[in-house]
Amino acid sequence: MSLKIAVMPGDGIGIEIVAEAVKILHHFKSSDRLDVEMSEAPVGGAGYDAAGKPLPDETLALARSSDAILFGAIGGPQYDGLARELRPERGLLALRAELELFANLRPAILYPQLADASSLKPEVVAGLDIMIVRELTGGIYFGEPRGIETDASGERRGFNTLVYKESEIDRISRVAFDIAMKRGKRLCSVDKANVLEVSELWREVVTKNASDYPDVELSHMYVDNAAMQLVKWPKQFDVMVTKNMFGDILSDTAAMLTGSIGMLPSASLDANSKGMYEPIHGSAPDIAGQDIANPLATILSLAMMLRYSLEQTALADEIDAAVGRVLDKGLRTADIMADGCKQVGTMEMGEAVLAELK
Ligand code: IPM
Ligand code: MG
Numbered sequence: 001m002s003l004k005i006a007v008m009p010g011d012g013i014g015i016e017i018v019a020e021a022v023k024i025l026h027h028f029k030s031s032d033r034l035d036v037e038m039s040e041a042p043v044g045g046a047g048y049d050a051a052g053k054p055l056p057d058e059t060l061a062l063a064r065s066s067d068a069i070l071f072g073a074i075g076g077p078q079y080d081g082l083a084r085e086l087r088p089e090r091g092l093l094a095l096r097a098e099l100e101l102f103a104n105l106r107p108a109i110l111y112p113q114l115a116d117a118s119s120l121k122p123e124v125v126a127g128l129d130i131m132i133v134r135e136l137t138g139g140i141y142f143g144e145p146r147g148i149e150t151d152a153s154g155e156r157r158g159f160n161t162l163v164y165k166e167s168e169i170d171r172i173s174r175v176a177f178d179i180a181m182k183r184g185k186r187l188c189s190v191d192k193a194n195v196l197e198v199s200e201l202w203r204e205v206v207t208k209n210a211s212d213y214p215d216v217e218l219s220h221m222y223v224d225n226a227a228m229q230l231v232k233w234p235k236q237f238d239v240m241v242t243k244n245m246f247g248d249i250l251s252d253t254a255a256m257l258t259g260s261i262g263m264l265p266s267a268s269l270d271a272n273s274k275g276m277y278e279p280i281h282g283s284a285p286d287i288a289g290q291d292i293a294n295p296l297a298t299i300l301s302l303a304m305m306l307r308y309s310l311e312q313t314a315l316a317d318e319i320d321a322a323v324g325r326v327l328d329k330g331l332r333t334a335d336i337m338a339d340g341c342k343q344v345g346t347m348e349m350g351e352a353v354l355a356e357l358k
Helices: 014-030 045-051 057-065 088-098 112-117 166-182 197-210 223-232 244-257 296-308 313-328 346-357
Strands: 003-010 036-040 068-073 103-109 129-135 147-150 156-159 186-191 217-222 239-242 265-269 275-279
Touching (some): 003 014, 014 036, 014 346, 045 057, 068 088, 068 296, 103 296, 112 313, 129 244, 166 186, 186 223, 186 244, 217 223, 239 244, 275 296, 313 346
Parallel strands (some): 003 036, 003 068, 186 217
Antiparallel strands (some): 147 156
16 A cells, blocks of 8 residues: 655745655655655645645645655745734644644754854764754643733733643653664753753653663753753763753754754654654745755655654665765755855755665
């Protein structure tokens, strides 16, 4: 039976970068190396334009009936004035919540060819390979109550709730321990247990679970210190696990260590490893449609899909290696451009990777 892949380019550069990854899928299909069916559906601003809401019913139905989702990016200035429930971001958040994609894996790997693109000194980032495991369906992103209300004096107050159940902490920490077992066997749990009760519980549950993983060395770090340590000496980390919002922030920092946010893929998995795969960068409306965006984060997200949801490790390895060879050849999109390299556009970069795979 064919594998079903839902393709959701979204908005802005999402459209161009997803197109390059889809070409690779077509290539694997037409060369009989992957039995796959692809269906495209609008999400984010495109969902609003097509059906009046950021996650149209048909898009959600397609997501549910697919084996994996390839997602681009969402958002654009033309949607900023919409009511909060209609904004593009809501489409992404609703997909994560509806499909219970609680485990967000964000690897930050520095390709040696890009050591000079990092804003940190090469010796600080050379060989960098961190996995950030971000909780994705709980915490302050989804906690109730939330809102903006007006009190008796007429002053407005905005509020959100940072809440985690033990079961939510339990499952995300187990994902992180399992990943640590397959890597360097070191796990750093990031929290704010010196101030927040919810972090106190987080730390307690993670610590309790450590007894099931005696081979993993567990440490704890407050989030402010973790942010500092990430730019001071990032190679001290192997796997990091943290709440939704801390993970959002720390993963952008980690991305920049690798030279460009345009290089980092992600996987968002449910309890059965069904997943949504997306570059961690946004829709970059300022450069959309100009053929200058970096498609590599999306292409590497496709590799993660093949690895984590479709059990196609060999094809995933091929993509990773092809990206390495293209960088070896000195091809660079604008975001990672360096002296002595050749600057290429989105399509040329995608085609170069495809050529390596052929
Ligand atoms: C991310 C993004 C999203 C998030 C936005 C677009 C809602 O920043 O995936 O990191 O905050 O989770
Ligand atoms: Mg983010």
